[in-house]
Amino acid sequence: MAEESPAAGPPPDEKTEKRKKQAKRSRGRERGGKERGPKSLAWRKSLPDEDEDPFALVTGGEGGFLSLEEIDESEYGLIGGNPEPTQENKISSSNQKKRKLGSGGRSEGEEESGIEEDGESKKVAKKKPRKKKAKTKTSKENHESKAACVERIPEAEGSEITDMEDDSKGEFVFKNDEYRAWKKMKLHPLLMRSIRRLGFKEPTPIQKACIPVAAHQGKDVIGAAETGSGKTLAFGLPILQCLLKERDKAARLSGEDQDGSKEGIHGGPLRALILAPTRELSLQVCDHLKEAANLTSIRVVPIVGGMSTEKQQRLLKNKPAIIVGTPGRLWELMSGGEHHLVELNSLSFFVLDEADRMIENGHFNELQSIIDMLPSSSGSVEPGDTSLGKKRQTFVFSATISLSNNFHKKLKRGFLKAKSGSSDDLSSIEKLSERAGMRPDVEVVDLTNASIVANKLEESFIECNDDNKEAYLYYILSVHGHGRTIVFCTSIAALRRISSLLRILGIRMWTLHAQMQQRARLKAIDRFRESDDGVLVATDVAARGLDIPGVRTVIHFQLPHSADVYIHRSGRTARASADGCCIALISPADKTKFFSLCKSLSKENLHKFPLVDSYMLEVMKRLSLSRQIDKMMRINSRENASKSWFERSAEAVELMADDSGSEEETVQSNRKRKVNSAHLQKLQQELNSHLAKPLQPRTLSHRFLAGAGLSPLLQQQLVEFSKKRGEADGSKGKSRAKLVVIGQDRVEPLAALRNSGQQICVDTGKWKETRRLAEDSRRNRREEKKREREQRRKNKRKMEKNK
């Protein structure tokens, strides 16, 4: 995209036409496979050759199995390379009242984003009135206490927020020093109340670092912190703070009562544009900001693909102050000349969430076009003054950003501009930041530690061959399987296969991938969120940003293409000071990739996930039955599909479908169908009889109720029964053998991992040496062959001469 200022650009018609064309392209992209994210940018390190087995150093095992996966070879490394040494990122251990993307949080957003309702969503709609009622109550309370709050609005310079004491129900009382750390942030009382409602006792480290500089000093911020560390509010609160402050100032000047519904915020120009790479993430960010702005009248609206454009256009007519969206749909509306989106002179905040993903393919062109639409942001700004017509603040956030050491200098010198000004290239965060108008005095807040993953994340792996991956997956989900689990696949084909098997095996699960309809995607997330022990099988479309409370385990069924995706995937657990674990299933074909990943994330010790082999016989039996069932079901559905195709085609040309060659063939095919269906039924019955029993280790006698599958209720009843018998026996003074109850609650993977303590050392030095030796021996072999060829040629020439 050429770098044209609006003034210098092509005539309006030509420009609109150009935008429309780009938007059309972007629609196609947004619909299509976003999940094959390209490889990480500057992370690339060379990989060892296939004939090596560096993983053997980790596990001591040997490779040699066939790969069934669809994973491309890829390389790992960290953007920018040099992560800073560990910095303690202590996140508040506060009560985590999670927001809801789905049924709760989206009840409003769903309508706002134009999702059409069906059965599931109606449930959401039903919940609405209650929410509205609560809101009315709140706004009433607000009205009563608003005047008092207004008096206490803190000035950025100096004044501390006083404790908010007493309102009639005591709901917003900030007693003593409970929220002391928040008070230091000097946020608007309405925001403080929202924070109190959310139950966030103290700001997270990234919030502590970003809010003062962004909200009170008016600085641009590049923020990097571990997954689940509260980055959304780190940029969201400063935006809300500035808009509220501005509103109060305007009200004071005009001598009016301060009311959030006044012009300028509600029904005014666009003030903040927040871009995120996926639709789900945009909706989630939007909901999070709505929660924070709950007591104000600042409107936050999502604009994402996969939803009704007309409804979104209607929402834009209300002129919301903050828009959160995906580049594709935003650009589509912008290029169509949507008034609220193209009048950007009053835009005060531009945010790129998950910025490193935004510069990858798939978003690139739209992002570039949107950035080109932004008015020039040069000019100075008073600290904290982002009011209309003043300088725009830019925020760039992700868990995986690294910048070159002289980034500040480069910005100051306009070095990037000089270098990239004429090109369309936004391929690095640095170029992107510069192009978006970031100022040289940008505050870079990097709180990532060397391994980048969340502090409380326990990482582990299981070494297996490709055929056994499904068995180990089923093992984890059935032997452990406590708490929500996300299983990540790299390809949709693999996702479809394992989800089909797991469904047959009776695992409660949902799928999420880019080829699903948007409504189905959101429904899957909602249902997963509602189920305590649910399983979500997803591609990397769910890798970034999704904040689903209670995800205890992440399973990398297929390794991701790059280390940053591994970090984001793993970051779906162990969020906001909670703990969690991830388990990578490593086949021989994955070892090289896995080892590179360990190396680039500086992992020296790895947990081997503990397995009890005695379960495996039963696991394999069940899996084998489910594979047979799956195969038969596929054949049946293929036959049905082709048959109905034949019939449909015949109908289309008004012919009677003659589906049989001869009577004999018809009889034969009917017989075959009957046999198949009887066989399928038999297999299903057999599997059901297995599933009806608890999964138990082979070593234990079947006379005992044993194993991990015993229900807690039955266990408790047996324990009580045992106690009663013991007491009864005791009273009689007889010494009879006690009834022993064998069985246990299912131990969740994290607990199993912690109990096992099996750590394996990754010796990268040794690995390097092995690589070097392997390369040497390969080189020697090549040279040897070359010499032999030369010798043969010489001999041949000699022989020819002698003739």
Ligand SMILES: Nc1ncnc2c1ncn2[C@@H]1O[C@H](COP(=O)(O)OP(=O)(O)OP(=O)(O)O)[C@@H](O)[C@H]1O
């Ligand atoms: N100060 C806080 N105290 C406790 N919890 C918080 C606080 N701020 C945010 N949270 C909660 O932490 C969770 C993670 O927040 P958020 O989604 O913003 O993280 P993130 O850093 O953007 O994660 P990711 O990098 O995966 O996108 C959310 O459930 C949010 O409600």
